[in-house]
Amino acid sequence: MLLVSNREEILAVENVSFSYNGETDVLKDVSLSVMRRDYLGLIGPNGGGKTTLVKIMLGLLRASHGSARLFGISLRDSRERHKIGYVSQTAVKFDSLFPATVEEVVRMGRYGKRGLFRRLTAEDRAKTEEALAQVDMLAFRHRRVNDLSGGQKQRVFIARALAGEPSVIVLDEPTTGVDEETQEQFYTLLKDLNQRLSLTLMLVSHDLDRIAKEVSCIAVINTTLRYYDNPADAVALERSIEAHH
Amino acid sequence: MFELFEYSFIVRAFQAGMLIAIIAPAIGIFLVLRRYALIVDTLAHVSLAGLALGLFFKVNPLVTAFGVSAGASILIERLRLSRKVPSDAALAVFLSGSLAFALTLLSISGGFNVNLFNYLFGSLITVGQTDLYVIGSIGLLVLLAIALFYKELVFVSFDEEAAEVAGIPTRVINTLLIMLAGLTVAIAIPIIGALLIGALIVIPVLIALQFKRSFVATIMIAEAVSLFSVILGIFVSYYANLSAGGTIVLILVALFVLSLLRKN
Numbered sequence: 001m002l003l004v005s006n007r008e009e010i011l012a013v014e015n016v017s018f019s020y021n022g023e024t025d026v027l028k029d030v031s032l033s034v035m036r037r038d039y040l041g042l043i044g045p046n047g048g049g050k051t052t053l054v055k056i057m058l059g060l061l062r063a064s065h066g067s068a069r070l071f072g073i074s075l076r077d078s079r080e081r082h083k084i085g086y087v088s089q090t091a092v093k094f095d096s097l098f099p100a101t102v103e104e105v106v107r108m109g110r111y112g113k114r115g116l117f118r119r120l121t122a123e124d125r126a127k128t129e130e131a132l133a134q135v136d137m138l139a140f141r142h143r144r145v146n147d148l149s150g151g152q153k154q155r156v157f158i159a160r161a162l163a164g165e166p167s168v169i170v171l172d173e174p175t176t177g178v179d180e181e182t183q184e185q186f187y188t189l190l191k192d193l194n195q196r197l198s199l200t201l202m203l204v205s206h207d208l209d210r211i212a213k214e215v216s217c218i219a220v221i222n223t224t225l226r227y228y229d230n231p232a233d234a235v236a237l238e239r240s241i242e243a244h245h
Numbered sequence: 246m247f248e249l250f251e252y253s254f255i256v257r258a259f260q261a262g263m264l265i266a267i268i269a270p271a272i273g274i275f276l277v278l279r280r281y282a283l284i285v286d287t288l289a290h291v292s293l294a295g296l297a298l299g300l301f302f303k304v305n306p307l308v309t310a311f312g313v314s315a316g317a318s319i320l321i322e323r324l325r326l327s328r329k330v331p332s333d334a335a336l337a338v339f340l341s342g343s344l345a346f347a348l349t350l351l352s353i354s355g356g357f358n359v360n361l362f363n364y365l366f367g368s369l370i371t372v373g374q375t376d377l378y379v380i381g382s383i384g385l386l387v388l389l390a391i392a393l394f395y396k397e398l399v400f401v402s403f404d405e406e407a408a409e410v411a412g413i414p415t416r417v418i419n420t421l422l423i424m425l426a427g428l429t430v431a432i433a434i435p436i437i438g439a440l441l442i443g444a445l446i447v448i449p450v451l452i453a454l455q456f457k458r459s460f461v462a463t464i465m466i467a468e469a470v471s472l473f474s475v476i477l478g479i480f481v482s483y484y485a486n487l488s489a490g491g492t493i494v495l496i497l498v499a500l501f502v503l504s505l506l507r508k509n
Contacts, residue, residue, distance in 0.1 A: 058410045086410040097454060098278055098403060099463040108403065111396045112411025120396070144457060164411065 007035040009072060010168045010200055011057055011084065016066035018052050026052045030066070030225045034168060039194045039201045041215035041231070043208045048222040054172060054204055058086060071167075082112035085161030085169035087154075089176065094153060096146055102156050103141040106131055109163030131163035134197070135189060151182035155189065162193075168200040169193075175205070187214050208238060249483050257377050258369040258436060258479055258489070264384045265433045265445070266475035270453070270467035271391050272429050273446040275422055277454075278402045282447045283333070284321070285426060287340040289439040291317040292431040294343035296364050296439075297350040306364070307379045310434060314427035317343070322420045367438030367490025369479065380432045387425050394421060399460065438490035445471065448497040455504040470500060 012033040019025045026049040034040050034057075044050035055061040056068050059075045068075040070084065109131065110124040132138040135155040140148065145156055154174060161169045171190075175183045191214060193199045205211045212218065212231035220226045220238055228234035249255045276282055295313030299306030321339055325332040351361055363371045372380070391398065400408040401418045409415045426446070433442045453466035478493030485492075 060406065060409055081410070081412045084410055086407050088404055088406045095278070095403075099454060099458060099460050100403065101459040104399075104460050105403070108396075108400045108407075109411075111400050111408075112413060114396070116397065116414075117393055142459075144459070146457070160407075 007037065009033050010036055010038075010070070011170075011202070012069045013053070013057055013063070014067050014069070016053070016056060016063040016068065018049070018056065018061070018064050022064075025223060027056075027063075027221075028223050030221065032057075032219050032225060032227065034200060034202055036167070036200055037194070037198050039191070039214070039216040040203070041208075041211040041218045042202060042204045042221060043206065043211060043218060043234075044221040045206060050204060050206075050221050051172070053221055053225075054170060057202075058084060058170060080167075082164055083167040085109070085164055085166030087157045087161050087169060087171040087174055089172055089174075094145065098146070100145050101141070102132070102137060102143055102145055102148070102159075103128060105145055105156055106141075106159045106163050109160040113164050127165065128163050131159040134162055134193070135159045149182070150178050151185055154178070154182075154186055158189065158193070166199075168202060170202045170204070172204045173206070174203070183210075190214065208235060249480075254370050254372065255479075255483060257372045257374065259476070261372045261377055261380045261432075262436050262475045262479055262489075263472060264380060265429070265436060266471040267468060268384050268387050268429050269433065269442075269445045270449040270471045271388065271464065272422075272425050273450045274453075274460075274464055274467060275398050275402050276426055277447055277450045279422075281423070281426075282443070283336055284423060285430060285443040285446050287321065287336045287343075288314055288318060288423075288427045288430040289434065289442050290340045290347070291343040291427070292434055293364060293439045294347040294350070295431065296434065297347040300360060301350050301354045305375060305379065307376055307432065307435065311379075311383055311428050311431035313343075314431040315424050318423040318427035319420055322423050326416070363438075364434055365438055365440050366488050367434070367436050367441060369436065369482065369489045371435040376435060380435075383428050383432050387428050390421065390425055394418060398422060436489060437493060438488075441490040441494045444494040444497055445475070448494075448501050449474070452497075452501050452504045455507070470497070474500065 014031045016027055016030045017025055018027040030053060042050060052061065056063050059068065059081060070078040070080060106128050107120065110120055110127060114120060114124060129138060132141055135158050137152065137155050137159055140152065145153060148156065175186060190201060190203065194201050203211060203215060212235045215231055218228045218231050218234040220234060276285060292310040292314045295310035296306040298313060299309035317339060321335060324330065324335045397413050397418045400413055401415050405415055429446065430442050433445065437445050449467040449471040452470050453463045456466055458466065474493050474496045478496050479489055481487065482489040482492040
């Protein structure tokens, strides 16, 4: 089901199917569009194809059938892939040996934009500072990431995505293993970024009830995809579908 | 005390040793953080096969060592990516296979002699003038490549998926890293020895990591530790008539133990 809207399409997949080794379909005829300023929750059970769909939308995997687009152009041919900000699970599975300061990590967000063989410039340093200020972590710039709390680490990884001046940020289960209070602060920050900076967000999660309170639209993926304009509808309908099964 | 510099072979050993001391941790930091440390030992044995080829065909063994090492590093990365075998097992095949190849070739050419011993354990007198030129040019090439691809190497080591999403050619960078490791190992063998080079690439980085500093500071500490150990090691090995590679690595191990104690 495609969302019909006048707003600009940022990231999309159309009629995507995917199977490993040509066997059971992990995804079947899935279409989804992320429009500018959306705060989309992508929900699904483990093994429902959530990670596979995200990887296809990020260009990390190629669909068996169908296509992925960025700004209407095939993701494979796009020269604007650096406009996708990505907060991977590294924030929660952080390598405790890796020696890096907050600033060093956030600067990585500029690397893709700058390109091969080019050194970072004064503009890159300014954007790094700006991103740190947006998540309220500028005062921690010289601290080691390993010395931060879980919530602070998440802010650093959001800042890394922000530093690349993205059109959309994709967050892959960013609250796994994080305590309730930190989760709350994290969701407040995301909502603020979505509203204040008009930033498009795609939040991947397995917790429909929790995410429904945050996002503006929901896609439920379990091999096939159901799209909801209204998160409250998603909760009600998904419950009845679950009860039916 | 400094009369040793009257001997040209010692001067060459110092020049080559210091160059290797600078390159080893610069490449080592990426290998250690990516959990690729064991690849160094595999590449060392592969280089040994390259050296054997050189001795067999009577061409400069260093040149064949870095050729074979660079080629094998591409094959290792492809085998790792193909996922046909577990990646550590792929390393084991290359390690034993190339050692077997080296031993067979050397036994055909009657080369079980001082030469082999020197390449296994390193020696100050093995560095000839031509070797110094080869070590110098390959060494500078490795340093230049690290400088050119520094930000990509850092990003891929830290978060490979995010780097790929950002458009960094991660496969190219991974292959490049292993190739650079192969070249470093090949040029370090005459002094440090194939069996000990892993220590020079890995231990200075491990020591530097104990200081818990930024990425850049960690590299700088590792460089200082590496240079100190190599210079002191060559001095000590010359005056005490000990193996250069063994002495350097023992100094590194001692410093590593000290760094752990300091932490506790």
